[in-house]
Amino acid sequence: MKYLFENIQTVSELIHAREKTILLTDFDGTLTPIRKHPDLAALSEEIRQILIKFTQDKAIFLGIITGRSLKQIKKLVNIQDVLYVGNHGIEMEGPGIRSTCPEAKKARSTLWHIYMKLFKSLRHIEGIYVEDKGLSISLHYRAVKKRGDVEQVSRTLHAITKPFLERNMILLSEGKMVYEIRPPVKWNKATAIQWLLTDYFPLKFNEDVLIIYLGDD
Template identity: 35%
Template sequence: MSGRCWKAVKMRHVFSHFSEFKENIYNKHLMLFLDYDGTLTPIVDKPQRALLSKKTKQLLSDLTRQRDYTIVVITGRALKDIKRLVGIKGIIYVGNHGFEIEGPQIRFRSPVYSGFRKILRELKPEILEQVSRFKGVFLEDKGFSLSLHYRLAKRSLISEIKTAFEKSVMEYMLTHKVKTNSGKMVMEIRPPVPWDKGKAVLWLFARQKFANKAVPLLPLYIGDDITDDDAFRALRNKGIGVYVGTPKESYARFYVRNTKEVLRLFQELLRLKEGDTQCRN
């Protein structure tokens, strides 16, 4: 797939084009990158309620035990949060959109200048002061970032909430002390460095490729959020992107409709690997 010029294309449903999908992943070591909220769990009103089902956890455990799969859970959540929620050994965990990474033989923290945490401490009360009048809004401190969630707020107030948020961070943005980003019903403050899910995925892919030079390696990324577009774009000529949700123009080549179809895809991946093992034997 290398050497081609890629641009955003209309996605195809995985299970309507499964023969093509299988052909792409056949006889390769899959590096399976998985978003959490909206991919492994349905989107819920409050982040703390997004818990893995027993079926999802069992399928993830089964995939992790496969010799030809490397499983990576990559999320905007804090590293300690996602490790607690998934709780499966052998997985590589990526928190804060790539600023924190931990797994078998790997521990990484993106360098953030020393004054950034002080800036977050200064910003927290300023943001809270601006948004405190809105019901259904809460601020999450994730160590490397701050996230303002407004999923529980009235839809008619969202524009005002965004304006209040922007007002509180504007001075810091203009002086390049912070960077802001948006996701599904959330606005975020991150360090002002060129690092995101896409950069983290490429770094992990290169690392894995160097460690397993003799094995054909294919990254497969599954995600539903705006922040996952960075990863789809980064992998557009190196691997496969699968978007979760209503199809749109994207760098992801395939889509599944919902989290139930994500689990169905996991089951198919396990069946394919079992078939490969039987053929080798």
């Protein structure tokens, strides 16, 4: 893996050599620092102005790909002419596209049931945050201080999700001090980018384009 700021001169030369650059970026941990609570994340004015300049440059196309819900990421960024990809690719909205995975919608009632069970079972633990993102659930334990509580969170989560996992009704993954519960569909950040490269961008751009992705995972 090559790191952007260690190769910035090479990247700059590549950008100026192409007619079009597609810049895709994550949000948490990339455009903003990771916070103890996801509601504390905010886009700085400096970064906001940089992103606005990107959208005003006809040679640059900007997309933000995140695990946050589409509604939430649009509110946090609040910039026009940006491709927003939420819930790890399940939801997309931007120039020429507005899409939600239909299979994911079918899992909504199951996810709500799991959310309520997790909330009721873990609400006594200080620092825990069960986040309902509509078409997925995030279980944040970054602010949980006691090791015993962290272990209880893990045990409770796996006990609640086990029957749904066994019936292939959900997917469970772990990130940076967060568990993600998602519908049993193919979408994640990697598959979302792959779909954009094969099915979305070729319809919009005929030029030889440079594609850059910024992210912490």
